[in-house]
Amino acid sequence: MIKKWIQKIKNWDNPSEAAEPNHTETPEDSPEAPMVDEPAARQTEAEADRTPTENASAGMNLFNRLKERMSKTRKGFIRQVDQLILGKKEINPELLDELEEVLVTADLGIATVQEIFDKIRDEVKRRELSDPEVLRDRIRTRIMELLEVPAHPIKWQPRPFVILVVGVNGVGKTTTIAKLAHRLDREGKKVLLAAGDTFRAAAIEQLEAWGKKTGIPVIKHLSGSDPSAVAYDAVEAGLKRESDVIIIDTAGRLHTKVNLMEELKKIKRVIAKKIPDAPHEIILVLDATTGQNAISQAKLFKEATGITGIVLTKLDGTAKGGIVVSIAHQMQIPIRFIGIGERMEDLRPFDPTEFAEAIFSKD
Numbered sequence: 001m002i003k004k005w006i007q008k009i010k011n012w013d014n015p016s017e018a019a020e021p022n023h024t025e026t027p028e029d030s031p032e033a034p035m036v037d038e039p040a041a042r043q044t045e046a047e048a049d050r051t052p053t054e055n056a057s058a059g060m061n062l063f064n065r066l067k068e069r070m071s072k073t074r075k076g077f078i079r080q081v082d083q084l085i086l087g088k089k090e091i092n093p094e095l096l097d098e099l100e101e102v103l104v105t106a107d108l109g110i111a112t113v114q115e116i117f118d119k120i121r122d123e124v125k126r127r128e129l130s131d132p133e134v135l136r137d138r139i140r141t142r143i144m145e146l147l148e149v150p151a152h153p154i155k156w157q158p159r160p161f162v163i164l165v166v167g168v169n170g171v172g173k174t175t176t177i178a179k180l181a182h183r184l185d186r187e188g189k190k191v192l193l194a195a196g197d198t199f200r201a202a203a204i205e206q207l208e209a210w211g212k213k214t215g216i217p218v219i220k221h222l223s224g225s226d227p228s229a230v231a232y233d234a235v236e237a238g239l240k241r242e243s244d245v246i247i248i249d250t251a252g253r254l255h256t257k258v259n260l261m262e263e264l265k266k267i268k269r270v271i272a273k274k275i276p277d278a279p280h281e282i283i284l285v286l287d288a289t290t291g292q293n294a295i296s297q298a299k300l301f302k303e304a305t306g307i308t309g310i311v312l313t314k315l316d317g318t319a320k321g322g323i324v325v326s327i328a329h330q331m332q333i334p335i336r337f338i339g340i341g342e343r344m345e346d347l348r349p350f351d352p353t354e355f356a357e358a359i360f361s362k363d
């Protein structure tokens with residue numbers, strides 16, 4: 001199991017060769033004193049992993065990569081939209097019904113689709129909208145509007161800025177933490193990771209392996225110990241070391257399991273003992289391929305722990321990228337990042353305009 005993870009992380013650049021995770025194992029070992037896994041030196045592969053500086057010229061490459069990684073959604077539901085619109089001379093109620101159906105099946109959800117089409121139907125009725133090509137633009141604009149959730153961007157202040165990462169099993173929490181830590185490290189921030197998943201076998205080793213690969217220290221206890229104790233020690237260590245950002249991993253948990261949600265509340269309380277307004281950001285990681293179930297996960301995590309941001313992973317693996325719109329619209333919680341693949345650079349800050357343009361792009 002452990003070997004599998006290490007192999008997977010080594011294979012980061014060749015995801016197809018990577019081993020599959022196993023989320024069914026049970027705890028082992030007993031709690032013990034905290035340990036710091038301090039990488040001796042940054043690995044050269046970590047250097048090699050670095051993407052080109054995100055300057056203007058790289059911007060186009062990044063956009064193309066986003067487009068390419070979102071190609072399932074582009075070729076899936078957007079192509080169906082195009083096929084319905086193509087060759088149509090006018091907008092009639094049947095066309096609107098068919099478009100609505102395509103959007104619902106692409107995981108936008110009924111409420112969100114209605115929100116998009118109510119205004120469009122009004123415009124059609126008032127004869128302000130009659131050209132099907134313009135209708136395509138209107139759908140794109142409405143989607144863009146719904147993706148814009150009013151929220152403050154992450155300020156990464158005060159220091160240390162404490163992030164708690166939560167979510168159900170296997171959604172991509174630990175991988176997202178590694179990608180985010182790597183990104184922040186490249187921006188020159190001093191990052192500290194906390195191996196708060198003390199439950200799943202090999203979870204600590206998985207985060208440690210990421211730490212080694214990226215050159216970022218990891219605070220850990222033994223498997224089976226209390227995750228809030230790990231969080232407490234990590235915050236203490238972060239204060240001492242003057243870290244800029246502390247990211248705390250947690251075990252995957254079903255949103256319906258009350259005792260596990262209580263455990264998250266305890267982690268929050270314990271962190272706040274050291275830094276009263278921490279955690280400053282609680283990120284819920286959602287797997288885009290789970291479709292509308294992501295909405296119920298978001299609702300229950302929001303109730304239990306509060307959420308300040310969402311990361312939506314595995315968008316490269318679904319033709320139903322409409323879930324992004326549904327989550328933004330129904331949860332009104334900002335989507336901070338999206339995961340569009342297994343490579344380090346495949347965690348992207350979420351930009352509604354760029355996202356809508358990438359999926360609606362015709363080339």
Ligand SMILES: Nc1nc2c(ncn2[C@@H]2O[C@H](COP(=O)(O)OP(=O)(O)OP(=O)(O)O)[C@@H](O)[C@H]2O)c(=O)[nH]1
Pocket residue numbers: 020021022023167168169170171172173174175176197200203250251252253313314315316317338339340341342346
């Ligand atoms: N294609 C793709 N795969 C991803 C993405 N993010 C994560 N994964 C994969 O999803 C799988 C699970 O990732 P983890 O990071 O271990 O998920 P987790 O939520 O920490 O899992 P538990 O700790 O077991 O709850 C791994 O195989 C990752 O490589 C993504 O954006 N795209």
Ligand SMILES: [Mg+2]
Pocket residue numbers: 173174175197203249250251252
């Ligand atoms: Mg994990």
